[in-house]
């Protein structure tokens with residue numbers, strides 16, 4: 001359903017306030033041809049109304065001839081910022097960048113954040129943004145879960161469908177996504193509400209069953225028959241199953257990159273306002289599927305890059321796979337039990 005400009009301006013005011021936007025700060029809004037006009041217009045009005053200097057940097061689209069999908073997450077790692085010194089100078093000089101085009105998983109994003117710039121990604125449709133306007137409670141919930149994950153040495157995930165996989169932890173930082181950027185150098189994604197990290201390189205082993213009803217992104221489909229992934233030393237070494245497996249294999253093979261089979265971030269969803277069933281209600285290209293990534297109680301794992309975590313695996317293939325009905329344990333303690341978040345201690 002459409003959302004009014006008034007509601008979107010209010011939503012942006014909440015997100016920008018939670019992001020500690022101060023009068024006189026510089027906001028640069030990053031756009032391209034796919035940027036939603038209402039998101040852009042309402043962000044500009046809200047930021048100006050809060051006293052910010054607001055720039056807009058419109059960049060050309062790229063990778064269109066390489067990617068098999070218009071979903072910006074289907075081909076990651078190189079962006080119009082690669083080698084673009086003038087654009088990088090503007091973004092590094094800005095206090096806050098609103099990314100309405102989707103940079104994610106790019107070395108340039110890391111460089112901008114290192115300069116102290118805060119960066120907020122927001123490319124979902126306006127009504128999805130408005131449905132999941134971030135709150136302090138979202139941050140508390142994600143940070144409470146993160147406190148547990150930071151201490152853990154191992155994540156063990158099992159399911160009745162046959163998943164039984166272990167990830168050693170401790171090499172990489174947390175990916176705490178709660179939808180606003182309250183500290184210098186922080187990146188976040190509105191909408192979100194989930195926690196992840198990357199396993200120790202080469203230390204993921206076991207079986208992951210992508211079961212009926214689980215989701216593949218950017219494919220944005222509900223799997224019809226189980227896909228069985230055999231994970232060895234941090235890589236998917238074998239995939240077994242029916243048509244969904246063949247389709248996934250065909251997609252990954254187009255990248256001609258063995259690193260596409262690496263385990264990327266692993267974690268679980270903590271957003272009650274995100275729903276598993278939403279994906280079926282949107283046209284494929286209308287969203288990037290953040291409901292699927294964030295719905296509370298999912299086990300979200302992914303394949304491909306680790307540049308987001310400071311690694312040097314910059315493969316262009318990035319697949320996010322949220323699973324239902326899993327039990328996620330940290331050093332033996334359950335944080336998700338058969339698809340339901342458990343044992344939370346939120347301050």
Ligand SMILES: O=c1ccc(O)c[nH]1
Nearest residue numbers: 177189192293302320
């Ligand atoms: O917000 C996001 C979106 C995609 C992803 O892979 C990680 N975080």
